[in-house]
Amino acid sequence: MDVDKQNANPTILSxxxxxxxxxxxxxxxxxxxxxxxxxxxxxxxxxxxDPFEQSLSSSDSDDDSVEDIDExxxxxxxxxxxxxxxxxxxGSLAVxxxxxxxxQPPSSPHSSISTVLVEVTPTITHCSxxxxxxLGVRVRLEQALPPRFRVDVRIKKGTHSxxxxxxxxxxxxxxxxxxxxxxxxxxxxxKMLSTCE
Amino acid sequence: xASPPPASAPRHAxxxxxRALATLTPPSNSRxxxxxxxxxxxxxxxxxxxxxxxxxxxxxxxxLHSITGGHKRSVRSVSWKPHVRGQDxxxxxxxxxxxGIWRRAQHRLEREITSSTGVDDDDEDxxxxxxxxxxxxGHESEIKSLSWSPSGQYLATCSRDKSVWIWEELEExxxxxxxxxxxxxxxxxxxxxHPEEDLLVSASYDDTVRxxxxxADDWVQVSCITGHKKTVWWAExxxxxxxxxxxxxxxxxxxxxxxxxxxxxxKSGPRLATxxxxxxxxxxxxxxREGGHGAKDGxxxxxxxxxxxxxxxxxxxxxxxxxRPVYSVSWSRRTGMIVSAGSDGKIIVYKERWKASSSAQxxxxxxxxxxxxxxxxxxxxxxxxLFSAHDVFEINHVVWAERADKGKxxxxxxxxxxxxxxxxxxxxxxxxxLEEEKEKEKEKExxxx
Numbered sequence: 001m002d003v004d005k006q007n008a009n010p011t012i013l014s015x016x017x018x019x020x021x022x023x024x025x026x027x028x029x030x031x032x033x034x035x036x037x038x039x040x041x042x043x044x045x046x047x048x049x050d051p052f053e054q055s056l057s058s059s060d061s062d063d064d065s066v067e068d069i070d071e072x073x074x075x076x077x078x079x080x081x082x083x084x085x086x087x088x089x090x091g092s093l094a095v096x097x098x099x100x101x102x103x104q105p106p107s108s109p110h111s112s113i114s115t116v117l118v119e120v121t122p123t124i125t126h127c128s129x130x131x132x133x134x135l136g137v138r139v140r141l142e143q144a145l146p147p148r149f150r151v152d153v154r155i156k157k158g159t160h161s162x163x164x165x166x167x168x169x170x171x172x173x174x175x176x177x178x179x180x181x182x183x184x185x186x187x188x189x190x191k192m193l194s195t196c197e
Numbered sequence: 198x199a200s201p202p203p204a205s206a207p208r209h210a211x212x213x214x215x216r217a218l219a220t221l222t223p224p225s226n227s228r229x230x231x232x233x234x235x236x237x238x239x240x241x242x243x244x245x246x247x248x249x250x251x252x253x254x255x256x257x258x259x260x261l262h263s264i265t266g267g268h269k270r271s272v273r274s275v276s277w278k279p280h281v282r283g284q285d286x287x288x289x290x291x292x293x294x295x296x297g298i299w300r301r302a303q304h305r306l307e308r309e310i311t312s313s314t315g316v317d318d319d320d321e322d323x324x325x326x327x328x329x330x331x332x333x334x335g336h337e338s339e340i341k342s343l344s345w346s347p348s349g350q351y352l353a354t355c356s357r358d359k360s361v362w363i364w365e366e367l368e369e370x371x372x373x374x375x376x377x378x379x380x381x382x383x384x385x386x387x388x389x390x391h392p393e394e395d396l397l398v399s400a401s402y403d404d405t406v407r408x409x410x411x412x413a414d415d416w417v418q419v420s421c422i423t424g425h426k427k428t429v430w431w432a433e434x435x436x437x438x439x440x441x442x443x444x445x446x447x448x449x450x451x452x453x454x455x456x457x458x459x460x461x462x463x464k465s466g467p468r469l470a471t472x473x474x475x476x477x478x479x480x481x482x483x484x485x486r487e488g489g490h491g492a493k494d495g496x497x498x499x500x501x502x503x504x505x506x507x508x509x510x511x512x513x514x515x516x517x518x519x520x521r522p523v524y525s526v527s528w529s530r531r532t533g534m535i536v537s538a539g540s541d542g543k544i545i546v547y548k549e550r551w552k553a554s555s556s557a558q559x560x561x562x563x564x565x566x567x568x569x570x571x572x573x574x575x576x577x578x579x580x581x582x583l584f585s586a587h588d589v590f591e592i593n594h595v596v597w598a599e600r601a602d603k604g605k606x607x608x609x610x611x612x613x614x615x616x617x618x619x620x621x622x623x624x625x626x627x628x629x630x631l632e633e634e635k636e637k638e639k640e641k642e643x644x645x646x
Contacts (some may be wrong), residue, residue, distance in 0.1 A: 148589035174339075
């Protein structure tokens with residue numbers, strides 16, 4: 001490791017290869033390809049796994065603000081975040097990928113809380129910046145999405161040597177809150193997010 | 198071991214409703230973390246992420262004081278010192294790694310409460326405000342929680358630095374560190390004291406709960422509780438002497454088995470409730486130290502080599518009503534009910550009751566049936582479930598307090614919830630259609646053989 005960058009030669013995707021709103025019209029709303037990683041996040045309500053219940057509950061909903069954000073929109077919000085060590089976006093580095101974004105609608109008609117799960121793929125398995133990247137994604141979404149969204153950011157399973165530890169940190173509201181009061185870290189995050197409009 | 202069966206429909210039959218009574222005004226503009234009711238006065242202190250502490254009246258639901266200028270980062274935790282005469286003493290724990298002690302003379306406060314019209318001319322001078330008294334330095338990173346012992350002798354603090362500190366106030370504003378406990382492998386999220394003994398509990402990011410007491414001048418860990426699968430956010434002991442007021446209060450027509458349960462529970466002393474990122478809430482109970490009853494229920498008596506070690510075991514898991522991490526849990530000191538809240542924005546109230554099966558059993562033949570001998574005699578049921586208590590925001594803390602406004606009924610309590618929206622909301626627990634209940638009771642009796 002003779003350069004200070006942890007991954008000096010990352011794979012870069014062309015921006016035109018990234019999913020965009022125009023081509024992303026036929027999105028699979030719920031990706032049920034369970035990785036096991038986010039099983040624990042899914043509430044124990046059996047109707048959630050039933051596509052018919054699912055469509056019923058969303059058509060029943062008369063609150064028009066509830067179904068207006070989809071995975072593509074979330075992707076658009078985070079793909080433009082800059083990588084902390086490359087002058088490239090998380091989208092072009094394939095750190096964030098559309099199929100790894102999952103939106104869970106409210107689990108009950110009494111609730112208005114939706115969940116966004118983003119699984120990030122660090123460029124290399126031991127990237128110590130994984131936490132910072134995850135934090136950037138979480139902060140970006142918490143700032144940009146309406147407060148009825150709960151944002152869960154995790155490292156995609158098997159892509160990082162300490163993914164469980166990083167996930168635990170990213171999922172800890174109190175730690176995240178304290179981290180955001182840290183000036184140095186906030187400086188890094190501000191720079192990462194400066195490329196988002 | 199004695200885990201109850203998973204939550205089923207009958208354990209989710211709300212009999213109570215949480216009714217909004219007030220929102221403490223004005224609210225904070227940013228996240229509020231925790232609200233501590235004063236042990237004797239109708240006031241509360243709220244820890245705010247804007248580095249301040251807000252003191253509100255539970256009589257008028259308005260802001261009395263804003264304590265600012267002390268901490269450099271979020272105030273995460275507040276605790277009132279109990280048994281102080283003539284003044285109010287507040288400890289504050291902050292993400293700036295320090296704890297602060299604040300004092301205010303009490304006579305002024307009383308005047309404020311009696312003249313609750315709010316149009317008095319009391320912003321005359323500074324000694325009406327909370328005065329900074331001293332700072333407790335030592336933790337290396339954010340203080341997450343702090344708590345005075347019931348006697349007021351000790352103050353416990355805990356931090357992301359994985360340690361728990363116990364401070365003793367030798368004389369006014371002279372604090373000595375009597376222990377630095379470094380048993381945890383991760384952030385310590387919460388500290389709390391046993392209501393009758395100098396027994397401290399801490400809950401952690403390492404998924405464990407640990408208990409400490411003093412042994413030969415040294416504070417030592419006396420128990421490590423494992424069972425939660427993720428971060429344990431909060432731990433709180435049951436109140437003292439709850440046998441008179443919770444499900445145990447009604448002593449008529451109990452079976453021998455139930456009588457014995459009450460007796461043994463009394464020997465165990467106040468229980469412990471914990472809640473976690475794993476969405477569960479668990480009740481832990483201490484194995485009674487002495488007494489011949491251990492043999493009766495088939496448990497071997499344990500002879501301890503280390504006299505201070507305590508054996509805490511899981512007595513129950515509350516029915517799961519939350520969908521996301523549970524941040525806070527609180528026992529009512531009046532009714533023994535438990536209230537919980539967390540990331541899903543719900544407030545849930547639970548009540549313990551005798552299991553119907555065991556009372557039916559006694560009615561039929563009076564002798565406990567063999568196969569059920571090990572089954573728990575009581576169960577926890579959800580009696581109230583409130584969605585979106587802080588609109589779409591997360592609830593960081595929930596606690597019971599004495600109701601103090603004009604509409605209060607005798608001995609009534611309120612639930613205080615503290616949210617990410619900067620608001621502290623006040624809730625009254627109303628029993629749903631008492632008449633309906635009586636009807637149901639009648640039906641039940643009619644149905645019994």
